[in-house]
Amino acid sequence: MEKQKANIDLNNEVIRIRGLQKSFGDYHVLRGIDLDLYQGENLVVLGRSGTGKSVLIKLISGMLYPDAGTINVLGNELTHITEREMESLRIRIGFSFQNSALYDSMTVRQNLEFPLVRNRKGITRKEIDTNVHSVLDAVGLSQTINQMPSELSGGQRKRIGIARTLILNPEIMLYDEPTAGLDPITCIEINELINEVQQRYNTSSIVITHDLTCAKMVGDRVAMLLDGQFQRVGSFDEVFATDDARVKPFYDYNFVE
Numbered sequence: 001m002e003k004q005k006a007n008i009d010l011n012n013e014v015i016r017i018r019g020l021q022k023s024f025g026d027y028h029v030l031r032g033i034d035l036d037l038y039q040g041e042n043l044v045v046l047g048r049s050g051t052g053k054s055v056l057i058k059l060i061s062g063m064l065y066p067d068a069g070t071i072n073v074l075g076n077e078l079t080h081i082t083e084r085e086m087e088s089l090r091i092r093i094g095f096s097f098q099n100s101a102l103y104d105s106m107t108v109r110q111n112l113e114f115p116l117v118r119n120r121k122g123i124t125r126k127e128i129d130t131n132v133h134s135v136l137d138a139v140g141l142s143q144t145i146n147q148m149p150s151e152l153s154g155g156q157r158k159r160i161g162i163a164r165t166l167i168l169n170p171e172i173m174l175y176d177e178p179t180a181g182l183d184p185i186t187c188i189e190i191n192e193l194i195n196e197v198q199q200r201y202n203t204s205s206i207v208i209t210h211d212l213t214c215a216k217m218v219g220d221r222v223a224m225l226l227d228g229q230f231q232r233v234g235s236f237d238e239v240f241a242t243d244d245a246r247v248k249p250f251y252d253y254n255f256v257e
């Protein structure tokens with residue numbers, strides 16, 4: 001279950017975060033975050049519930065505005081761009097959210113066509129079909145094309161959700177709790193899919209999770225969010241090679257080898 005070596009370009013930071021701070025009222029959630037995501041890398045962000053992992057993703061996607069610090073995404077400094085520029089940038093980022101539900105009244109095909117028709121003006125019928133078949137093949141669910149979401153298993157719905165994100169060919173993927181609510185075997189299949197997406201689409205990804213099996217399987221690097229900062233960043237083994245009382249219990253209670 002070890003992560004295979006990925007093709008990472010350490011000279012190309014697709015996300016560069018410095019001194020990022022975000023509070024809600026008196027609660028300082030993020031207290032000076034520094035983070036680089038390199039081209040081609042899967043970076044796992046680990047942390048207990050409420051540590052600010054989702055807040056971080058919302059800041060990266062421009063859904064929240066920071067109190068202090070800088071966030072550079074694909075060469076764009078988010079605190080300096082217009083809403084229109086942010087909209088164009090968002091198309092280059094794929095979001096796989098925990099609750100990114102499919103449209104229940106649409107077939108799998110229609111669910112996949114929807115983002116294409118909405119975001120790629122002038123796209124032809126033939127291009128739509130090619131794209132739909134390609135992403136369905138990538139997630140291994142070509143046979144479900146005419147099915148309704150209610151006819152799919154939880155794991156299949158998760159896969160179609162990822163396919164719907166991939167259809168716009170994102171350069172960056174943001175996965176928020178990709179394995180939440182799935183059985184252990186389906187979790188492993190989703191982790192394998194995340195790695196396949198990395199290879200096939202050459203994406204750079206941030207994967208938010210508290211599932212350590214997921215972290216170990218997909219993370220080229222792991223960053224542990226503690227007390228509003230990334231206190232430990234490195235390989236999975238490096239991050240957990242510590243007696244830090246805030247880190248060790250996380251491993252001891254959570255990890256199934």
Ligand SMILES: Nc1ncnc2c1ncn2[C@@H]1O[C@H](COP(=O)(O)OP(=O)(O)OP(=O)(O)O)[C@@H](O)[C@H]1O
Nearest residue numbers: 024027029047048049050051052053054055056210
């Ligand atoms: N819009 C908001 N307004 C006020 N407080 C917020 C807002 N968004 C997040 N918070 C607070 O920020 C903290 C971090 O939330 P966040 O959702 O990022 O946690 P998380 O690390 O993703 O947790 P989990 O693993 O449970 O999803 C929480 O205490 C939450 O209540």
